[in-house]
Structure formats: structure tokens, C-alpha cells
Amino acid sequence: MTMNRRSFSAALIAGAAATLVSTRGMAVTQAPTKVRNVVLVHGLFADGSSWSEVIPRLQAAGLNTTSVQNPLTTLPDAVASAQRVLARQDGPTVLVGHSFSGMIVTEAGVHPNVSALVYVAARAPDAGEDYTELAKKFSAPPASAGIVFDGDEGRLSEAAFLRDFAGDLPEAKAKVLYAVQEPFHKELLTGKTTQAAWRSKPSFYAISTEDRTINPDLERFMAKRMGATTIEVKASHLSLISHPDEIAQLILKAAGQVS
Incomplete structure (x- = not known):
């Protein structure tokens, strides 16, 4: 069958669009690999103990779990800290971030x-994206x-x-968490990501519907943009402490441990 120039161009465009949809939809269509390692990263106003309610639930499911002590100095420092822990894992690993550590x-x-x-x-920025400017849209x-x-x-x-x-x-529990709050350096907030792992890795997102630290509509925007498997939890910004069962279940799903 003969194809004229216009039909050929249309076919090329359609093929390119299909490829783009396939790439962007990877988080939705690619089944998670079954893994036994989880690395957790905390955000601002916290330290590694903020995962204390989630960790025993993951350990009970047989997962080797590590909570990174994020230095909160600069973005490259924080990324390097996580990378050192990732390098120690003995196989496929689910990487989990709360709040700022989404960067x-x-x-x-x-x-x-x-x-x-x-x-x-x-936070879930695109590569090179100015997160502060993105947040201003909400x-x-x-x-x-x-x-x-x-x-500083x-x-x-x-x-x-x-x-x-x-x-x-x-309030008593919140005050304990306030007491261990880790200060962050101003320079940390100036960093921009150079890559966007969510464009090539299966992604999952837990939205906090009562969040007063990140606008829930911004969370929804970022989750939808990455094509993440998404849950909504009626929780404050600290859903990992107030709703650890739901957060642990989402991590177990990302780890291929539950369907």
C-alpha cells in the first residue's frame, strides 16, 4: 500500500505521541519489582526518627529498612547522603521521601x-524546575x-x-517531635534537581488532604503529573506518624509485597 507524504507525517507524529505517553505512564503501567530493601528519607523540621511508626511495620513484613539522617545543609549534600545508603543495599530498593526530601x-x-x-x-519537581515558582501557582x-x-x-x-x-x-507527641526538630540551612532551599527519577521509575504518592505545610492541591498536581499510583489520607503533613498503616501499605505496594 502506498502512503503519501501527509499520511506518513501523521503516522510519525502519532508514533512519537504514543512513545511519549508510554514513557510518561511508566509509573502507572509498570508493575513494581518485588524487593526486600527500603530506604526512607526525612524532610525539613524533622530527623530520621520521624519514620519511627512506619519502620516496625515494614520490618514486620520482612523488609530491610534504613532511615537516612539527612544533613539538611545543601541539596548535593543531602543527595550524597542518600546515595551512600543506597549503595549499601544488596539489591533492588524502594526509595521513600517525606516533604522536602521528595527533592x-x-x-x-x-x-x-x-x-x-x-x-x-x-515535593516532586521536574528536572531543573524551580520548585518555589511551581508552589507559587497554589x-x-x-x-x-x-x-x-x-x-543561616x-x-x-x-x-x-x-x-x-x-x-x-x-499535643504531647507533637511536642516531642518539636524537641528533636533538625534546623535546615538556607542554602538547602536554593538547590534544583538535575534529574527526575519519576520519569523512568514506578512512582507512588500519598497525599495529605489536611496538609498545612504543602498545599494538598499542589500534591495532587505533582502526583498526577508523574502518573503516580496515588492514595489520599485525611492527615496533616505528618501522615507517616498519624497514619502509619496507610503509608506502610503504600510502601509495601511499591515493594511488590502487596497488590
Whole structure:
């Protein structure tokens, strides 16, 4: 059968579009690899202990679990810290990030040991994207007004931490978390990712519908853009502490342990 120039061009465009859809939809269509390793990364206003409710649930399922102590100094420092832990894993690994550490997951997630990505109320920029400018397209979350600086170091005030970061936790528990809050360096917020691992790895996203630290609609936008397998949890920004069962189940799904 003979194809004229116009038909040939249309076929080329259609083929290119199909390839693009296939690539962007990988997070949806590619089944997760069954793995036994999980690496967790914390965000701002926290430390590695913020995963303390999720870790025993993953360990009970037989997963080798490591929580990275993110230095919160610069983005390259934070990525390098995660990469060192990823390099120690003995096989395919699910990389999980909460809040700011979605930046780290997006960059470090291209590591060959990483089989899937999980974002928990987390940033999920594209390669080279200015996350601050992206966030400005949505209403500013209340927690933003509660950041205070001591020279180069930033942290959340106690009032903002209890109300806008850990709003669905018992006050006594939230105060303990406030006491171990790790300050971040201003330079950390200037970093941009150079890669977007979610474009090539199966991705999962837990949206916190009551989030006052990242706008839930921004979370929905990022989850939809990456084609992530998505759940919505009626939780504050700290869903990993207030709803650990749901977060652990999503990680187990990314690890191929549950359907």
C-alpha cells in the first residue's frame, strides 16, 4: 500500500505521541519489582526518627529498612547522603521521601539500586524546575509563615509546628517531635534537581488532604503529573506518624509485597 507524504507525517507524529505517553505512564503501567530493601528519607523540621511508626511495620513484613539522617545543609549534600545508603543495599530498593526530601528522591532515585519511588506529602519537581515558582501557582500553606531563622539556620516556631506541621497528633507527641526538630540551612532551599527519577521509575504518592505545610492541591498536581499510583489520607503533613498503616501499605505496594 502506498502512503503519501501527509499520511506518513501523521503516522510519525502519532508514533512519537504514543512513545511519549508510554514513557510518561511508566509509573502507572509498570508493575513494581518485588524487593526486600527500603530506604526512607526525612524532610525539613524533622530527623530520621520521624519514620519511627512506619519502620516496625515494614520490618514486620520482612523488609530491610534504613532511615537516612539527612544533613539538611545543601541539596548535593543531602543527595550524597542518600546515595551512600543506597549503595549499601544488596539489591533492588524502594526509595521513600517525606516533604522536602521528595527533592532527594527525585534526584537520587536514578541510582541503579532504586526500583520504585514513594512520595509522602512530598515535593516532586521536574528536572531543573524551580520548585518555589511551581508552589507559587497554589495558595501558600499556613506553615510557611511560621518559619523562623537564626542566622543561616531555619526552623518552625513551636506554635506553627504544633498547628501546621503536626496538627493531627496529640499535643504531647507533637511536642516531642518539636524537641528533636533538625534546623535546615538556607542554602538547602536554593538547590534544583538535575534529574527526575519519576520519569523512568514506578512512582507512588500519598497525599495529605489536611496538609498545612504543602498545599494538598499542589500534591495532587505533582502526583498526577508523574502518573503516580496515588492514595489520599485525611492527615496533616505528618501522615507517616498519624497514619502509619496507610503509608506502610503504600510502601509495601511499591515493594511488590502487596497488590
